[in-house]
Amino acid sequence: MSGQHAGEQESGDKWEVQLRKGCLELAILAALWEGRRYGLEILRRLESDSDLIVSEGTVYPLLTRLNALGLVRSEWVESDAGHPRKYYSLTQAGKRRAMEMAGIWARFSTSMRKMLAPLMKEDK
């Protein structure tokens, strides 16, 4: 592999990391859409339905930030496991934000799919 090719590979990876980061917040809000969940449940949802997780640790500071911004609220709930768990649910502001972001995402992905149609044809 030539040096230039390796450089291209690296910037492609970096781009993917940025994309994932940019989408993680919407994915978390979406994971809470159907009701309250605790951190590990959100993580599992993200792992099963997406490949957005870069590091598990990233989700917790993000949840704390969403909480501070008033997009989610949290409550401690006792569990059968013998220790309490911190559950998150969407606030009204969080629901609005999720809807707004989902709308932007839908428009964005539609136009990108159109743009990329010629490339995808060639791939096959």
Added chain:
Amino acid sequence: MTITGESQRKIDDYLGRLRARLRGMKDEDLREIVEELRSHVIDKATASATQEDATETVTVLAVESAVDAALAALGSPEELARQYMTDNLLAQAEASRSPMRVLHGLLQWATLSLAGFFVLMGSVAGYFFGVVFILVAVAKLFHPHTAGLWILPSGGGGTEFSFRLGFGSAPMGGRDVLGWWIVPIGWLAGAALVMLTTHIAVWYVRKYRRSMSLP
């Protein structure tokens, strides 16, 4: 299933390192973070240890390696602390509006992005000139003949403005532009600059915190 002493010690050690790096955070927030991560590690380790061994007897060894894996998956406590601290510092800057808090938050932001670096530079310049105006206004009271905003002939035949605190002698060929007016103008302009700088910096911080790009 119980977490053994050795694994418990590893969890405490990890959380201790995290806690040590979350300086300046409110006790309540600190406790929330630590307890949430503790419950995550225990849940995760319990789930993966019992999954591996469907028979109810989960070996001590399985639990220990599950705890290790759960801690490793969280990333280093230092990196995790950095992620928590960033938003905490920016939130404090946004809420308090004190120049020191603002600069502290901006310093953290500047380590993360170019935008943060530029906002920090702009704010430092704004605060610097604000403080200079105020200092000159104060100095005028003690050095009436030499302190003030002077206009001086510069080397290339042009002129330049110079804020002087009044130490030393009056510059040759220079003119004190504002005279005693520097006292009210200095105070007003200085205070206005500091407030304006804070206002603009907080506006950027607010925008940044609500953008999706925070790492």
